[in-house]
Amino acid sequence: MDTVVFKQNHVQPLEKITYERPSSLCDVHTHYCPGCTHGTAHRLVAEVLDELDIREDTILVSSVGCSVFSYNYFDVDACEAAHGRAPAMATGVKRVNPGKIVFTYQGDGDLASIGTAEIIHAAARGEKITVIFVNNAIYGMTGGQMAPTSLLGQKTTSSPFGRDAQLAGMPIHMAELLAQLPGTVYSVRRSLHDARHVLQAKKAIRTAFEAQIDNLGFSVVELLSSCPTNWGMTPNEALTWVEEALVPFYPLGDYKVDERLQGRKGAPK
Amino acid sequence: MSKQLLKGNVAFAEAAIRAGCEAYFGYPITPQTELLEHMSRRMIELNRVFLQAESEVAAINMVYGAAASGVRVMTSSSSPGISLMQEGFSYIAGSQVPAVIIDVMRGGPGLGNIQPSQSDYNQVTKTAGHGDFHPIVLAPANVQEAIDLTVLAFDLADKYLTLVFVVADGAIGQMMEPAELPPMRELPFERPSWALTGAFNRERNLVNSLYMGVEGLEELNFKLQAKLAQIQREEVRYETQFVEDAEVVLVAFGTAARVAQTAVQRLRRQGLKVGLFRPITLWPFPEDALAEVSERSKALLVVEMNAGQMLHDVRLVAGIHTPVKFLGRMGGRIPLPEEVEHETVALLEQLAVAV
Amino acid sequence: METSIIISGFGGQGVLFGGQLLAYAGMDNGRFVTWIPSYGPEMRGGTANCTVIISHDPVGAPIVAQPDIALVFNQPSYAKYAPLVKPGGLLIVNSSIVQVADPRADIEMVTIPANELAAEFGTVKMLNMAMIGAMLARHLVLPVTAVEQALHDHLPESKKKLLQGNLDVLQAGFRAAVREAAPV
Amino acid sequence: MATGRIVIDAERCKGCELCRPACPQSVIQLAESLNTKGYRPAMLVDPLHSCTGCALCAVVCPDGCITVYRDLPQKQTSLPKYEMKETLAHVEAVA
Known part of the structure; x- marks a missing residue:
């Protein structure tokens, strides 16, 4: 997509665009807080849709949580599911549109709490959908309550003394869990805390969509993400917390990569 | 096409x-499982x-996804499963996509039992989940009607972009009667313009029930209310027998209406x-027609x-001028014609004394 | 004219199919019919019963308090339905299993050894046909030829090889009931 | 060393500053003025033309505000800066 700028009366271009806003994003401003990496995740998905040239074939199933308005941000056909039900709704959409690309975009409360049955069974069936799972260890939209993925000791508005395993159980590792299911062909965890990891995340998202294009089965990318507002940090402090607290507890890695996906961008070497 | 002896549940499925x-x-879920099995x-x-x-929760949300994609879609369940689906009904209502639900009711509350009941009347007619909405609710009283009303349900769902229920009690689901199935319809080649099919050579489509602004949501509600008003004007259906000169009119639907019909016929033979x-x-409730009969x-x-x-x-329609008595059996019990006759005769006697 | 029939036994005695066969025969002869089973946990290995109504008019209530006819295949069914048969009605009892106690004077009762008849003329699984045959011998709800035709037309394809056996047992039940009715 | 520049959509920018530490050349700062939303948007402050067009700022930008340009190698000796700016302004105006 290189765009070149020509100097008048010169044959040679002066400069070229090497990075621009992906066309699969709508030309609107998002409602996300400053520094929220939801925006980054959106951009990566849109870049992948552009690169694979599948925007016109893609249907988004939004979920409930901070990303509830994601249907306003992607320039694709979209619907909005009930809280946690995106994988079920996506199943309905995909089954009657088997040639289309269907993805859900879900947060941790949606996917790992209220919607665990739906995500587990969509994966178990090998539903040919792609799931973008944004894990920021907190309920953002409702104002910072404890999430199923909140860390032990993490203070939230509903765990004011820090998450206590006796009281609230242990955080849940979804990428590992979903990798256990035979219908899953791709389950990986990436992080969005710096440029290098963002680029790795994009490769994984691309592979996840390729898995669907090739009709292989269920693919999911868990993205460790930040919530500066509810964590009470600056955006850059929040990214540091992702790196120093979330990444050690939620190890980045490839938990399942179907052999048919080996050797692609984002697949392990 | 000649008549076949068909089980209600199978008739629902094949008609769909x-x-x-x-x-x-x-x-x-019993007592509708043969429907799912036939579909499978x-x-x-x-x-x-x-x-x-x-789960039922997942099933109705799958229905929502397929409905949003513009195909004729349905699910079926029974009372406790219908309770679970209420979330999905509400989203479907708010999104204005067409879907058909078959509810073969059983006894409640709670797990209740699997015997025939009409326990879901309130939960299907009064609203679909939370919010201000009424699905169209059709109540067959025999297997032929189960077929005809299921076909009608799909047509009404498409016409009004709404939820349509066909509600039967377990007896109608389990019973076999001679009935005639309609011919197989051709499937449409094209999806509706609003459907989710990928934004190829067109603006993107959005199927959604979320309206953060007060104005937007009230506007949606005005639209929904206008649609419901139109349905109330145009889609009322009912049947009457011997009401022209009747002193006492029995009001019943589904299997209860069949029992009442037997009682009415026997009492008519006695000259009553x-x-x-x-x-x-059941929604739209035939208010005007019943009001006329009630007067x-x-x-x-x-x-x-x-x-x-x-x-x-019924009480709302009858107002304060016409007394309304009630005979109900619960827990999966079907009333017997004898009970209904007895109650009717008692009522006629009371009226005679009062006069 | 409406005739209500309850057929009751335990799962595997062909109670439900027997009822369906009568419904088919009624339908094919231009009658209004309903068939409704008891359904529930008891159908999974316990007692099973169904109500069939055959009528010249559209059928209202699909269940009855007092059937015109009851076919009881086992002891619990006898205990439950013998007292319910309408006065003047007909009770067919499978005497291979059922011990008759306190026979009612106000109904007609026919006892036939359905298991033995079925085993002799077909297989023991066809006892439902013996019971139906006996009923047809004593009640004019349907001609026996109508039920025979229904067997021809509606026996599932997988059971077609059992057709002749079923017809034979039906006839055997019919004859046994005629014999029983003859004055001693 | 390659050279380039970035254009930041100041109205879209929420001033989160994630791009600042991401920039190896430290040529991004927040503006003193506010955009219409009330944020101090990021801006390129690159008097020495040390931006390499590496795009790391754009990679971390959650709001997709940053377009990255990289200068192409020219056969003739590099044009004076003022001429290029004028040309670009002209081209953008025409576009």
């Missing part, structure tokens, strides 16, 4: 298929979509002036297989 149902999502075989044979979901009013659409008669007797749910709608 012939009406052009392209996708079915469901979860087993026939839909696959026809290369259509059948999926046994992990009794009639039957049977709502076929002519001395009393109404509502017969239901619940503690009195339609009763309240």
Whole structure:
């Protein structure tokens, strides 16, 4: 997509665009807080849709949580599911549109709490959908309550003394869990805390969509993400917390990569 | 096409298929399971979509997804499963996509039992989940009607972009009667313009029930109310028997109406002036027609297989001038014609004394 | 004219199919019919019963308090339905299993050894046909030829090889009931 | 060393500053003025033309505000800066 700028009366271009806003994003401003990496995740998905040239074939199933308005941000056909039900709704959409690309975009409360049955069974069936799972260890939209993925000791508005395993159980590792299911062909965890990891995340998202294009089965990318507002940090402090607290507890890695996906961008070497 | 001896549940399923149902999502629950089983075989044979979901909650949300994609889709369940689906109904209502739900009711509350009941009247007619909405609710009283109303349900769902329920009690689901199936309809080649099919050479489509602004949501509600008003004007259905000169009119739907019909026929043979009013659409409730009947008669007797749910709608129509009595059996019990006769005769005697 | 029939036994005695066969025969002869089973946990290995109504008019209530006819295949069914038969009605009892106690004077009762008849003329699984045959001998609800035709037309394809056996047992039940009715 | 520049959509920018530490050349700062939303948007402050067009700022930008340009190698000796700016302004105006 290189765009070149020509100097008048010169044959040679002066400069070229090497990075621009992906066309699969709508030309609107998002409602996300400053520094929220939801925006980054959106951009990566849109870049992948552009690169694979599948925007016109893609249907988004939004979920409930901070990303509830994601249907306003992607320039694709979209619907909005009930809280946690995106994988079920996506199943309905995909089954009657088997040639289309269907993805859900879900947060941790949606996917790992209220919607665990739906995500587990969509994966178990090998539903040919792609799931973008944004894990920021907190309920953002409702104002910072404890999430199923909140860390032990993490203070939230509903765990004011820090998450206590006796009281609230242990955080849940979804990428590992979903990798256990035979219908899953791709389950990986990436992080969005710096440029290098963002680029790795994009490769994984691309592979996840390729898995669907090739009709292989269920693919999911868990993205460790930040919530500066509810964590009470600056955006850059929040990214540091992702790196120093979330990444050690939620190890980045490839938990399942179907052999048919080996050797692609984002697949392990 | 000649008549076949068909089980109600099978009739629902095959009628849906012939009406052009392209996708079915469901979860087993007695007493509607034969419906799901029939779908599991026939839909696959026809290369259509059948999926046994992990729960009723998932099933209705799969229905929502397929409905948003513009195909004829349905699910079926029974009372506790319908309770679970209420979330999905509400989203479907708010999104204005068409879907058909078959509810073969059983006794409640709670897990209740699997015997025939009309326990879901309130939960299907009064609203779909939270919010201000009424699905269209059709109530067959025999297997032929189960077929005809299922076909109608798909047509109404498409016409009004709404949820349509066909509600039967377990007896109608389990019973076999001679009935005639309609011919198989061709499936449409094209999806509606609003459907989710990928934004190829067009603006993107959005199917959604979320309106953060007050104005937007109120505007949606005005639209929904206008649609419901139109349905109330145009889609009322009911049946009457012997109401012209009836002193007491029995009001009942589904299996209860069949029992009432037997009672009415026996009492007529004894020369007693009794009639039957049977709502076929439970929503829209046939208010005007019943009001007319109620004005002519001395009393109404509502017969239901619940503690009195339609009763309240009848009372609203009858007002304070026509007494409304109630006979209900609960817990999966079907009232017997003898009970209904007895109650009707007692009511006639009371009226005679009062005069 | 409406005739209600309850057929009751335990799962595997062909109670439900027997009822369906009568419904088919009624339908094919231009009658209004309903068939409704008891359904529930008891159908999974316990007692099973169904109600069939055959009528010249559209059928209202699909269940009855007092059937015109009851076919009881086992002891619990006898205990439950013998008292319910309408006065003047007909009770067919499978005497291979049922011990008759306190026979009612106000109904007609026919006892036939359905298991033995079925085993002799077909297989023991066909006892439902013996019971139906006996009923047809004593009640004019349908001609026996109508039920024979229904067997021809509606026996599932997988059971077609059992057709002749079923017809034979039906006839055997019919004859046994005629014999029983003859004055001693 | 390659050279380039970035254009930041100041109205879209929420001033989160994630791009600042991401920039190896430290040529991004927040503006003193506010955009219409009330944020101090990021801006390129690159008097020495040390931006390499590496795009790391754009990679971390959650709001997709940053377009990155990289200068192409020229056969003739590099044009004076003022001429290029004028040309670009002209081209953008025409576009």
